[in-house]
Amino acid sequence: MRRVEVAIPGRPYPVLIGAGAIAELAGLVEGQVVIVQDLALPPLALPGAAVVKVAAGEDIKSWDGLRQIVDSLEAHRLGRDGTVVALGGGTIGDAAGFAASIWQRGVALINVPTTLLAMVDSAIGGKTGINSSRAKNAIGSFWQPRAVLCDLDWLDTLPEAEKQSGYAEIVKYTMTLDPGMADVGDFAEVVERSVRAKAEIVAADERESGLREVLNYGHTAGHAIEALSGYTLAHGRAVAAGMRVAARISQRVLGCPAAVVEQQDRLLAAHGLPGPLPDLAVDRVLDALPGDKKARAGRPRWVLLRDAGRPEPGHEVPEEIVREAVAEILSGS
Ligand SMILES: NC(=O)c1ccc[n+]([C@@H]2O[C@H](COP(=O)([O-])OP(=O)(O)OC[C@H]3O[C@@H](n4cnc5c(N)ncnc54)[C@H](O)[C@@H]3O)[C@@H](O)[C@H]2O)c1
Structure with missing residues (x-):
């Protein structure tokens, strides 16, 4: 497994890269877990975790999309010591990451990017957010994940254009x-x-x-x-x-x-x-x-x-x- 450290002062975190990296997830999550995942992807086997399925695309990066995610965190009673796992491409990561940053004034986030763009770009660096009615990514926060798992196996199903x-x-x-x-x-x-x-x-x-x-x-x-x-x-x-x-x-x-x-x-x-x-x-x-x-x-x-x-x-x-x-x-x- 390849490992890159994102050395943000005071809050460093690892990015694990390789086929099968998802196996590391169970050892990284803390407390209660809600997985916010792209509904097009197969479910993750993580015992005890709640799963919230949302559609990928820019629509999830909207007030309605954000409300849907935050309502789900509330419905699952995710506490301050819980973890959000964002499983999907950049749209899911941006919206779920933003939800994690504001729910209970911020809960732990683990990014599991499933597109190549999300692996090399959006899942790293802590920019989260949604679009305003006029501009992309106009509303958001800096919220660094605790870890990023780039499991290259996801790319087997990714369409060529992506x-x-x-x-x-x-x-x-x-x-x-x-x-x-x-x-x-x-x-x-x-x-x-x-x-x-x-x-x-x-x-x-x-x-x-x-x-x-x-x-x-x-x-x-x-x-x-x-x-x-x-x-x-x-x-x-x-x-x-x-x-x-x-x-x-x-x-x-x-x-x-x-x-x-x-x-x-x-x-x-x-x-x-x-x-x-x-x-x-x-x-x-x-x-x-x-x-x-x-x-x-x-x-x-x-x-x-x-x-x-x-x-x-x-x-x-x-x-x-x-x-x-x-x-x-x-x-x-
Ligand atoms: N936060 C940042 O720093 C940052 C940086 C760059 C881009 N972004 C944002 O990222 C978004 C784009 O991300 P994206 O291109 O990953 O888009 P996306 O999340 O919409 O995913 C693209 C498509 O791929 C599908 N998909 C995802 N994983 C798959 C898999 N493993 N197999 C098959 N299909 C799969 C999705 O269902 C979707 O149809 C934009 O909203 C952009 O603004 C954010």
Whole structure:
């Protein structure tokens, strides 16, 4: 079993990675246990645990979804010394994690991510939350889990499109934090190194006051394109398109080598990313940018690459350069 420590000061926790990692769950839970799980997944064998089944998807990240989970914790009389186990992809983890953070002013949480995206990204770092009527993830908390169990067996049933979403984040880690990962063939090692990359960043900057912003590489244009597609474009495809935009801006603004931009394109293409994009006018994408969470005072601030493994957050970029990069990516060239 591979193990990565998320060294949040005062509250470190392990991420266990490998086939069969779920077997560790029984030894990690404390007190009464409520498993909040994606109803599409088979039940877990954990004697004595209550199970609450919810549908995955953005609908669970709503006030109604949150109420459903919190009502279930109350119905099962989960006490302050109990544990919530979030079993599912990022939508279940975000909503169940938020519920765990507010129920009884916060109870223990164990994340059991079942999508590749959740394993390498959303289950680690303590961001929980739901969507407001206007913005994704606008309501939430920082609530670190006690442990994360990445059992790779779950991925056997994961649809290809969902795997691609996870790979977009893996390519993001490769380009921004661990360029050596590009040459790693062993899948478990790729997951471990991705987890390690995220763990190191969130341990150094839990509340996203600076360093953690590098994790938003590709998400500035990515979020705009995803939102403009009416969320019909998969998150990973949108982020992949956003990374292609950011790399081209990096080349113009920071002199990022062309070979790095090409390498990123190759790594994405190897996983079918970004694939076909919606037919969007460049102006609409530019207009959608300042709504991004990283925008301060209405102007987007870009995470750019000076080189592979050298990300730099906080860049304001002249509109013409952004326009050219967005136009190039939307046209598929
Ligand atoms: N908290 C964070 O730091 C963070 C980071 C990145 C993304 N997110 C959030 O994560 C969410 C996306 O997560 P996601 O892509 O995991 O979505 P998801 O939870 O909707 O899961 C995607 C689909 O896969 C299915 N599924 C899950 N596990 C499966 C398995 N093992 N086999 C077969 N099918 C399975 C689900 O039923 C669902 O249909 C978004 O809401 C995003 O905002 C949060």
